[in-house]
Amino acid sequence: MGQVPSATRALRVLRFLAAQPEPVPLERVTAAVGIPRSSAYHLLTAMVEEGFVVHLAEEQRYGVGVAAFEVGSGYARQAPLQRIARRPLAALVDEVGQSAHLAVLHGRDVLYVLEERAPGRPPLVTDVGVRLPAHLTASGRAILAHLPAAQVRALYPDRSAFVDRHGVGPQSLTALRVVLTDTRRWGHAREDGEVTPGLASVAAAVLDHNAHPVAGVAVTFPAGDADVADVAVAATRTAAGLSRRLGGR
Known part of the structure; x- marks a missing residue:
């Protein structure tokens, strides 16, 4: 240092x-x-x-x-990330035929700042302004997987930090580390029924010029209604494009 x-x-x-x-x-x-x-x-x-x-x-x-x-208030007024991401997110929805959203990390939650809903797709809980536990969401896991281990440990110091929605998902730092290791190995994050039963998501992180994760691009769909690998490729490509716009690699 x-x-x-x-x-x-x-x-x-x-x-x-x-x-x-x-x-x-x-x-x-x-x-x-x-x-x-x-x-x-x-x-x-x-x-x-x-x-x-x-x-x-x-x-x-x-x-x-x-x-x-x-x-932070200035960021909210200007909303540069949302402005940059709106068209790529709409293109992602057109490509995969499923709803997509952009989320940022806020403490141990993800805050949804942009959503593009595909026609005829089921309603989601990821409306703009909604917060959800980061360790249960694909977008949150994509972001957490790129954070230093010490920062993840600081966010989740003990079991009380792990909110439970439907009885599934990591409930300890050890379990979360396994999920994040899988996320890094796959190159994208996944969740299935941990936020909303019957719905699954895949997500990829948007990185800035310091390789710090500033957001997660996620696609949500009824479980079994989409090819996870194909959707993951499209979401990862969109996140990579946004990373380049922000000066990241």
Whole structure:
């Protein structure tokens, strides 16, 4: 990390803090980002002064500040990812004849920011603005599979972090790691009936120039109503195209 620019370190700290369900102590930041304690302290102090981080002195913990919220609000107003993804997502729906959506990671949930519904397909629970547990969704698994192991561990510190919808899906970090290993091996994520019984999904991650997953492109269809391999190829191709638009590989 010695040669990593300070701006990159600050962004990694901010990304880590934004993914946490609550403020965390300094040691969690140093372990997750991989920088010395003294460097992390000085970096966090500067970020506190700029309003991007808040320091809870009584608890000796750090969390996301108001300035970071303002940046997020600017993103919501401009919606650049949605604007870039709308046409490719519509083309994906035309190609596979199934509904597709775009989701981003928000804590331990995925937040659906764009949906294209295919004519005659069943209604989904993935309307824009809906949140679902990331570990149960294909889009969430696609994103989680590209995160550092330490960040995944921070998101799921114990069994209480695993929400259960229908009695299926990983309920421990060990089980989730198996799912994410399969996701990386396949090159895409899958889920079958874990979000909605009778419906299955495949998804691929959209990566930025740092190979960080910024979103998941998913296709959802009645189980057995589509060739999973063909749909996965189309979803992966769409995600790769969006990654290139964002400067990713």
